[in-house]
Structures are given as C-alpha cells and as structure tokens.
C-alpha cells in the first residue's frame with residue numbers, strides 16, 4: 001500500500017499472531033532479539049508502539065496468588081535486604097545456615113522443598129519408588145540433568161519411573177488398548193512356528209528383562225555394564241597384601257571391552273585344587289566328574305548326568321582371587337526389574353541358589369586336599385530404572401580392595417548412569433525389532449546406535465549363531 005508507513009511489530013514467542021493488515025511486518029522474536037530490533041527501529045525514526053497484554057488479569061488463581069503475596073509482604077518474620085528491599089531467604093544444608101535474596105540457588109531449594117513435601121503426601125507407585133531408601137535415588141536426578149544424555153532418553157526414563165511408559169499394559173489401563181499381548185513375542189514365535197507361545201504381557205519389565213526376541217541385545221548390554229564395572233574394580237582395587245603386592249587378582253577382567261568367563265575346571269586349576277594330568281584321553285574330565293559325584297554322594301544331594309554336565313558347564317561372570325589369604329570370590333552381575341520392594345534380594349537369592357552348589361563343591365575339595373582355600377560369592381545387582389543398594393554396593397567394592405571412598409562413589413555413579421542408558425537402549429531395540437525381522441543383527445541397527453552408543457558403552461554384539 002503506497003504511502004502507508006512501515007509499522008514494525010515484534011511479538012514474544014508463544015503469542016498467537018493475529019491477522020495483521022497490510023503494511024505491518026510481523027515477526028516472532030525472543031526478548032533479546034526484540035530489544036535489538038526495537039533499538040534499530042527507534043534509531044530509524046519508525047513509529048514504535050509497545051502493547052502490554054495483561055494475560056493473567058482476572059484469573060482467579062492469579063488473583064489469589066497476588067493476595068497471598070500481599071499478605072506475605074506484611075509478615076513480621078520477613079527480613080528485607082538493604083538497599084534493594086528484597087526478602088531474604090534462609091536454609092540449612094549440612095548444618096550450615098545460608099541466606100540470600102531470590103536467586104537461582106534459592107529457586108532450586110524451594111523447588112526441592114516443595115517436591116519433598118509433596119512426595120510425603122503421595123501414596124502412589126511412583127512416590128513409593130522414589131522414596132525407597134538406600135536405592136541410589138540420589139543419582140536419578142544427576143542422570144536427568146546430564147545434558148550429554150539425549151533429551152528423549154531422559155524423558156523415557158521419567159516415563160518409566162512414573163509408570164507412564166506407553167507399553168500395552170499401561171495403554172490398557174488407560175483404556176486405549178484392549179490387548180496386552182507382546183507383538184514382538186507373537187512375531188518371534190510365528191517366525192519359529194511355535195504354535196502356542198507362552199502368555200506374554202507387554203510391560204516395561206517384559207521388554208527389559210524377559211521378551212525372548214530381545215535376548216541378544218540384552219546379553220550384550222549385560223556384558224557391557226558388567227565389563228566396565230568389573231574392570232573399574234580391578235583398576236581401583238589398590239589394597240596391598242603383607243608382601244606389598246596388590247591383594248586381589250581379577251583374571252576375568254581383561255579390559256573394558258573384553259572379559260573371560262571361567263568355568264569350574266579353570267578355577268580349580270588356578271587354586272591348585274585339581275591335579276593336572278597329562279593331556280589326552282580325557283583323564284582330567286573323568287577325574288573332575290568323579291570328584292563332583294563324590295561331593296553329591298557325601299552330602300546326600302540328588303544328581304544325575306545332566307546335573308554334573310551343568311556343574312561343569314557353568315560360566316562365572318567374574319572371579320577375584322586373594323592368593324595369600326587363599327580366597328576365591330565368585331562374582332555375579334544381574335540387571336533386574338526394580339518394581340517390587342525386594343527386587344534385589346530376590347535376584348541375589350536366585351544367584352546364590354544357582355552357584356551355591358559350586359561353592360560347596362570347591363570348599364569340599366579344598367577341605368579334602370587340606371589346601372585352606374575358601375570360596376564365596378559376591379553379587380552385584382542393578383535395577384533397570386537405576387536402583388542400586390548404595391551401602392551394600394560400596395561395602396562390596398571395599399571388600400574387594402577398593403580403598404578410596406571417592407573412587408567407590410564414582411564407580412557407583414557410573415554403574416547407575418550406565419544402567420539407565422542401557423535400559424533406554426533396550427526400549428529403542430524393542431521398537432526397532434518390531435519393524436524388522438526378529439533375527440536382526442548389528443547390521444540391521446541404525447548406524448547412529450552402532451557407531452556412537454555401541455562404542456561409547458563398549459558393546460560388542462555378536463550376530464546370532466545359525
């Protein structure tokens with residue numbers, strides 16, 4: 001429109017843009033950008049009009065908040081800063097009293113206090129999960145604030161913590177879905193022609209810990225977390241023995257990328273409990289079988305050939321030896337669903353039941369040979385949603401020679417962060433697997449996961465054996 005003056009119009013973001021008449025230029029800008037543009041416009045002599053939009057005027061809750069603020073201002077207990085005349089806030093942290101007018105720290109403290117007070121009044125599953133003591137809850141916030149973690153991963157962790165992850169079970173509870181069956185299981189069993197698959201409910205726990213189609217990435221993730229944890233223990237186990245040598249040896253922790261899984265035969269050999277016969281003719285194997293049989297008979301434990309086969313075939317996640325004290329520690333790692341209150345205790349019991357006979361046998365043999373060796377078991381158990389028994393974990397690290405308390409804390413921190421990242425990866429794998437063949441391998445995964453995350457987390461997936 002010739003002759004009309006140019007009227008610049010700048011709006012803060014999130015404001016609806018009305019239908020402006022011709023000749024008006026309109027842009028959505030941030031406050032900072034607005035200031036800059038306004039200054040330029042004024043310099044150019046353009047007519048510049050500021051319009052204040054009273055967005056909250058008349059809103060009942062806003063009016064109420066204003067009345068409370070007015071009331072608060074009259075309170076006698078408030079102290080005011082001079083000369084800025086702002087209220088001063090007080091708080092105590094680790095027996096030290098701090099004071100300050102409103103600033104980002106005060107805001108954070110207020111948010112924190114409000115959350116803590118709210119949490120006390122809540123009785124739901126999320127509140128129950130978050131208030132569970134001695135479960136490394138302090139590290140959840142750290143993960144959430146970690147800007148190096150993808151925002152979507154952090155959101156998914158929040159969804160899982162607050163029982164809002166859109167798995168079939170949840171969607172059914174919300175009335176969105178009727179069927180709670182796992183589609184991946186259905187696909188998996190159909191591809192294998194298994195006509196009556198076991199009932200599988202698609203819940204977060206099923207995806208994380210049980211869905212058979214995800215076994216391969218689950219094993220890779222298990223090893224990924226464990227290798228790093230075991231290697232950290234080995235690296236940080238600095239306790240010395242009487243001869244001023246490192247007290248503990250970790251023969252299964254090879255590097256953050258690799259570990260060895262020792263079987264019974266190798267353990268006995270290392271401990272000098274098994275006479276090494278010249279190779280050939282399977283004499284070593286025959287001797288070991290005989291020893292195991294004798295152990296079962298001596299303790300009146302039922303057994304058959306398959307029991308002995310399982311005994312010999314067992315592979316330990318990790319081992320620690322103290323040669324001077326003649327101690328052998330069988331280390332086991334588990335990543336479990338942490339919904340039930342006794343999630344870790346149940347898993348540890350399972351692990352103890354599984355390896356108890358093996359320990360019994362080693363100790364029996366040691367007693368027989370009068371070697372003075374003693375075997376026992378130490379479990380490390382992390383929860384899918386970042387749970388980890390703080391005190392128990394730190395004590396176990398200490399018992400394996402990790403002397404420095406800061407190092408123990410750092411290992412705990414890293415283990416939880418890694419478990420959370422890995423759990424998120426399983427959720428991603430689930431949806432990838434839904435859209436591809438269930439026999440997928442590393443090659444079927446998006447290159448971004450393979451290149452970045454696999455290397456970052458020391459994961460080395462093996463293609464399935466055909």
Ligand SMILES: [Zn+2]
Pocket residue numbers: 182183184185186200206210211212213
């Ligand atoms: Zn499934």
